[in-house]
Amino acid sequence: MDRDRETLMITARIRSELPTLSGSLRKVGAYVLADPAAVAETSAADLGRRTGTSQATVTRFCQALGLETYQRLLLELAKEQGEKDHEGDTGGQDRPLGPDIGPDDDLEHLISVVAHADLQALRSTRDQLDRGALEAAAQALARARRIDVYGVGGSGILARETEARLFGIGMPARGWTEVHAAETSAALLTPADAAVALSHSGRTREVLGPLRLAAERGATTVAVTGDPRSPVAQAAAVHLTWTAAETSFRRGSFGARHSALLILDCLYARVAQLTYDRATASIALTAHISEEHAARPRRRT
Secondary structure (H helix, E strand, C coil): CCHHHHCCCHHHHHHHHHHHCCHHHHHHHHHHHHCHHHHCCCCHHHHHHHCCCCHHHHHHHHHHCCCCCHHHHHHHHHHHHHHHHHHCCCCCCCCCCCCCCCCCCCHHHHHHHHHHHHHHHHHHHHHHCCHHHHHHHHHHHHHCCCEEEECCCHHHHHHHHHHHHHHHCCCCEEEECCHHHHHHHHHCCCCCCEEEEEECCCCCHHHHHHHHHHHHCCCEEEEEECCCCCHHHHHCCEEEECCCCCECCECCHHHHHHHHHHHHHHHHHHHHHHCHHHHHHHHHHHHHHHHHCCCCCCCCC
16 A cells, blocks of 8 residues: 555545545445445445445445455444544534535534534544655755646636746746646756646546656656646656535535645645745735735725
8 A cells, every 4th residue: 555545544544545446446435435434333244235236336435445354444444433532623513524515414413524624624634644745846846947837627716826926925836727827937948947736536638748848858847636646747757635515505616626735735835935035025025916906994984
């Protein structure tokens, strides 16, 4: 099992893998996520019956997660539940907090579900974040002559956010959210440059194409995704993994936004630290802009 997967809490790992699983395996995963504590008391054969699948399907589900046996799944679920009990992390609810929000759930429960999911994902992202890879990525960006950031759809918003942050500390960064423009820019990169690819699935062709072209041009390539085994992750020299916080109405990249921003914030802060004089000077030179555009309160007559 690779390091990225091994360090994820088991429910976070299941949520991360769920979109890539086949129908029967996905049924098992969804059932486990609905009530992990109850599954920890369930046999493989019983779980197969409850999900309308089979014991063999449950075994394949465990293997898809990188677990050798069903017993290992039970141990991981028990370990995670023990950590939650130790932290007192119940979200103030009497019933377990799963990812689902029903039509009759009250607002307090909805807030607890969303906050609980995000906090769990942020903790998992923090715990499994590869410090060596983060340092390598930051060093590459800090010394880059030019930085490309590729992302489309939800990841396109992250690409623009990354551009704004790096540009604000004097880094020559540009976010590309259209594939033709991204590939044009990638074709003009050199070994003195760097490229960052953002994709929740890690399988977005409009991101993978420019990233591979940037690598061919000799630029240092960094991937930030939700799947360390994806084509985008494998195509990059450096890879960072985020954890999704999926709930009802928030799937895929929408459920990963806060975790992705945590990684990008850490990357941005480390680049600023490595380029301290330029970063602080840039912030000082631009600090007045937001104040000048702030609306003044009207005088009362």
